[in-house]
Amino acid sequence: MNVLVVGGGGTIGSTVAYTLAVQQPTIDLTLVDPRTDAARGHAIDLRHSQCHAAHAVGRPAFDGDRPGTVSAVDPDSRTGAETDPTLVDDADVIVVTASAPRSPDSFERGGRLSVLERNLEIAADLGAWFADGEPTPTVVVANPCDRIAHRLWEASGWPRRRFLGYSLSETARLADELARRADGDVSPSDVSCPIVGEHGEHMVPVFSRATVDGEPISLSADDREAILDSVRSIPYDVIEMRGGADSSRWVTGRGVALIVGRLLEGGTDGATGDRGADPVCLSTPLSGEYGLEGVSLSVPVVLDEGGVAEIVEWDLADDEREGLEAAAEAVRASLE
Template sequence: MHVAIIGGASTIGSTVAYTLAGLAPTVDVSLVDINEGAAWAHGKDISHASYHFSNAPGASLAGDDVGTVRAATPDELAELAPDLLVFNAAAPQPEDATGRGAREAELDRNLSIVADVAEELRPLDPTPLLVVTNPIDRLVYQFYSLLEWPRRCFLGYSLSESARVADAVGSELGVHPNEVYCPMMGEHGENVVPILSRARAGGEPVAGDDLDREAIREYVLDIPFDIAKERGVNETSRWVTSAGVTRVIRSIAAGSEPDGEDPHGRLGEPFCLSTPLDGEYGFADLALSVPVDLDEGGVAAIHEWDLPDVEADELATAADAVRADLARIGAKGYDG
């Protein structure tokens, strides 16, 4: 599998490449960036790191079995012919972008970057595109609008919330977060929707009515910005994001193998990614995080769950927020 990370010299891009080198060492990675020198430096350093991953106790891969990490420029994208694109390019964040409105404020700053990258992607055959740049749901739909590839090609990363809600639910229940499954639908932002009705802890259903829904949701929304205030916006949520993006990549690889492992991982449940909708959950002409199955082509299936009224209402609120921004920027289907 060959993954091209657009914005590969960035904090998130380089950390994703490093995580892949450790957890998915057979993957070939191209760090695509206008800063070719920085991309080369990260690629060479990660290649050196892979030496230790391959030769650590218990390692089973060496030599030709290990993927490569290389640098590339945006005008080389067509000849790279990647199996998966990860879009992580973004305008610089202001140093004071440590409040909950920061994601939404990025829309106008990043639209021109999306337009430029879409032009660079146009010569490629339709390829799964995982968007990591904020605001994710709006940019997923904007790429879909500009490229007009099959909608299954378009994915938006939103698994960091799954880890954060597991932390909050685990704390309430007194169990380790790694034992918690709670999907997160809706918007990657203020209108995230914890699906407590399907929460599990240790494999057993959780009584969602016994949980403090608002406190859990507020924790999920606040914690990334609490971290940013202490660490600085340039660091972003690099560790959880790189691990989550690597999980998506490994799930795509597993979903393409007929006898592969469960693409949803140890907890065995679908996770949620943002993708364009065409009637699912009653919405169309926008992108929201919904439960999906993945394969080598991107979204293989969307699960339509029956949701209790509170969760369905929150999902509708998220749709309204995304729809309003798409109308403002004149995305496909919102031209008046």
């Protein structure tokens, strides 16, 4: 199994690649990035990390299986990575983290939109490259991911089910916030509150479906607003604490790796082989679902080996549906 990481020389791309190498040590990883030396350096380091299979401490982690390969492709070699469809054809899953350099504007709340114009251009170029390859499930991490996923879909001509915009970090942050606010010893694994809408200011927590330890919870309007404000703000707090050259890469890296793992397993749980009964909220192009079209938003989806197997239409509370419609208007307006 091969995962192509487009933007593998950057912070997020290399973190995703490392997380995949740890969680799925038998897969093959291919890193593509115009920052050739950075991509090569990460590939060498990741390849060496797989060589821990050579000693007694590391060998058990590989269960006796042969470690996967890690390589970096120079965009200036062969016919040029950006125009070589074989890289796409060889991939079972593509992860897109390629992004324009972040400016100081991106370090403030709402900063994902600061790279919108340039990242839409990158997405159009990547979509033109993808168009010559075999349609492949593609996890879009580059921000603002709803817009980038939509532009990639339009430029590629691929079926919309192939595109998944990553937005699970907010769900993880929300679970942490709810667990900390709950009475008693509550683990985030006992918390469920999906998020639909935009990966950004127009995210919409589905509080009407929120549960703790399987039981519905009731939150006041003030509590909901405070929780939402915290989830919106915390990634920028992390940037301020760690510095603008860094990001919330650990939560993103693990979340993306989990999605890729589920896709590689054909939408089933790798441990049990069972298809996940519960959908997960990821951004995908809509064509009438929830009464929306011409836009990509996070909605509940069921996954299979081809990407989105089904978009599930939940009954939303009035305010949640209004929030989803507002998210659609905001995303659509910035693509016009």
